Amino acid sequence: VQLQASGGGLVQPGGSLRLSCAGSGSIFDINSMGWFRQAPGHEREFVATITRDDYGITNYADSVKGRFTIYRDDAKSTVYLQMNSLKPEDTALYLCAAARATAAPIQKEEYGYWGQGTLVTVSS
Numbered sequence: 001v002q003l004q005a006s007g008g009g010l011v012q013p014g015g016s017l018r019l020s021c022a023g024s025g026s027i028f029d030i031n032s033m034g035w036f037r038q039a040p041g042h043e044r045e046f047v048a049t050i051t052r053d054d055y056g057i058t059n060y061a062d063s064v065k066g067r068f069t070i071y072r073d074d075a076k077s078t079v080y081l082q083m084n085s086l087k088p089e090d091t092a093l094y095l096c097a098a099a100r101a102t103a104a105p106i107q108k109e110e111y112g113y114w115g116q117g118t119l120v121t122v123s124s
Contacts, residue, residue, distance in 0.1 A: 001025045001026055001098055001113040002024045002113075002115075003023055003024075003114065004021070006019070007020050007118055008120045010121045011086055011120070012123070013087060014086065015086050016085075017083050018080055019081040019096075020080055021033065021035070021080075022076065022078045024077065027098070032049055032052065032098070033049065033050060033079040033096065033098050034049030034079075034098075034104070034105075034106075035049070035095070036108055037095070039092040044095070045061065046108065047060070047068065047081070047094070050072055051102060052072065052074070057104045064083075064090075069084075090122050091120060092119075094119070095114055095116075097114050098111060098112070
């Protein structure tokens with residue numbers, strides 16, 4: 001499984017960005033896809049995840065609920081993260097990940113496949 005993340009950039013506080021994560025390879029084996037982020041000097045933290053079944057179950061970190069939305073386009077094998085009302089504390093390297101787990105896991109240890117990440121900087 002290969003994951004290609006894109007869409008990061010520099011945005012002002014209050015602005016929006018949409019991140020994309022395109023999957024390829026043996027993705028039939030993947031049941032959940034998610035986003036994590038890591039700021040300098042901080043641990044990698046969970047952001048959002050979605051299952052790839054008909055239910056599309058989602059989970060969000062409390063810090064992004066109501067501001068971020070994760071959704072998918074199965075025809076493109078792509079998962080998106082729409083980020084609105086961005087804050088400086090959202091600045092981080094955003095990494096997409098894929099897991100065989102079916103329950104939209106929030107623990108990074110559940111994810112066996114990782115993309116290279118895309119940098120998001122929120123600053124005026």
